[in-house]
Amino acid sequence: MSVITKVIRGLVRRGGYDVVRYFGEQPGADPFIDMRRLLDGQMEPLVLDVGANVGQSVDRFRQAFPTCSVHSFEPSPSTYEKLRAHCENLARVRTWNLGVGAANATLTFQENEFSAMSSFLMPGETGWGRVVRSTEVPVITLDSFAKDQNIDFIHVLKSDTQGYDFEVFKGAKQLMAANCIGLIYYEVIFSEQYKHLPSFQEVFGYLLEHDLRWSRSMTCSFRRGWSVGRTRCS
Numbered sequence: 001m002s003v004i005t006k007v008i009r010g011l012v013r014r015g016g017y018d019v020v021r022y023f024g025e026q027p028g029a030d031p032f033i034d035m036r037r038l039l040d041g042q043m044e045p046l047v048l049d050v051g052a053n054v055g056q057s058v059d060r061f062r063q064a065f066p067t068c069s070v071h072s073f074e075p076s077p078s079t080y081e082k083l084r085a086h087c088e089n090l091a092r093v094r095t096w097n098l099g100v101g102a103a104n105a106t107l108t109f110q111e112n113e114f115s116a117m118s119s120f121l122m123p124g125e126t127g128w129g130r131v132v133r134s135t136e137v138p139v140i141t142l143d144s145f146a147k148d149q150n151i152d153f154i155h156v157l158k159s160d161t162q163g164y165d166f167e168v169f170k171g172a173k174q175l176m177a178a179n180c181i182g183l184i185y186y187e188v189i190f191s192e193q194y195k196h197l198p199s200f201q202e203v204f205g206y207l208l209e210h211d212l213r214w215s216r217s218m219t220c221s222f223r224r225g226w227s228v229g230r231t232r233c234s
Contacts, residue, residue, distance in 0.1 A: 032064040045068050046068070048157050052074045054079060054115070073098050074098075076111050101171055112129040113132050120161070126192050153182070173210065
């Protein structure tokens with residue numbers, strides 16, 4: 001990688017984005033292309049965007065699915081204000097200043113000087129930035145949220161919660177059991193960025209136990225730590 005590329009990538013990452021090599025539309029090269037393929041032409045999916053930060057993933061989903069509906073969740077009050085401002089004029093996008101976890105509760109959120117590193121978990125040995133404040137925030141489960149919002153089916157569950165994804169999935173146990181989630185797209189962290197980070201085997205094993213399945217018609221993409229997998233879709 002050239003010095004210029006490293007500098008550009010560093011600047012882009014400060015804004016919460018990344019620069020990656022383009023591999024075309026081959027399976028596994030772009031998770032959003034994979035999602036379009038896996039959803040079999042569904043162009044108006046319902047997306048739950050858990051860990052929205054300032055709206056980067058909202059833009060990606062709207063680019064891939066221009067008429068999608070999105071519920072975006074961001075627990076940090078200050079980051080949420082940026083998310084709300086970014087999304088307030090976007091059709092079919094609703095924002096929620098809530099955390100998502102395994103139970104309805106109030107939990108302490110560790111707000112990092114780099115908002116993309118903020119988490120319910122404390123930074124670990126390979127984490128970066130520093131915690132500037134600890135904020136008590138309301139946390140809901142996806143099971144209770146879907147019931148309250150009369151949601152029957154979630155086409156895509158995206159979870160980017162900086163090591164807290166396992167708790168998000170535990171709170172969607174009823175949805176998984178009822179086959180109400182089509183695709184799960186989540187961040188995989190293999191280093192010790194956070195303390196008490198569950199292993200990939202533990203998280204993925206849980207999803208397998210709750211009917212995540214592999215088939216000839218689906219792909220799994222592990223690029224830059226992301227995984228996209230398919231549950232039993234109706």
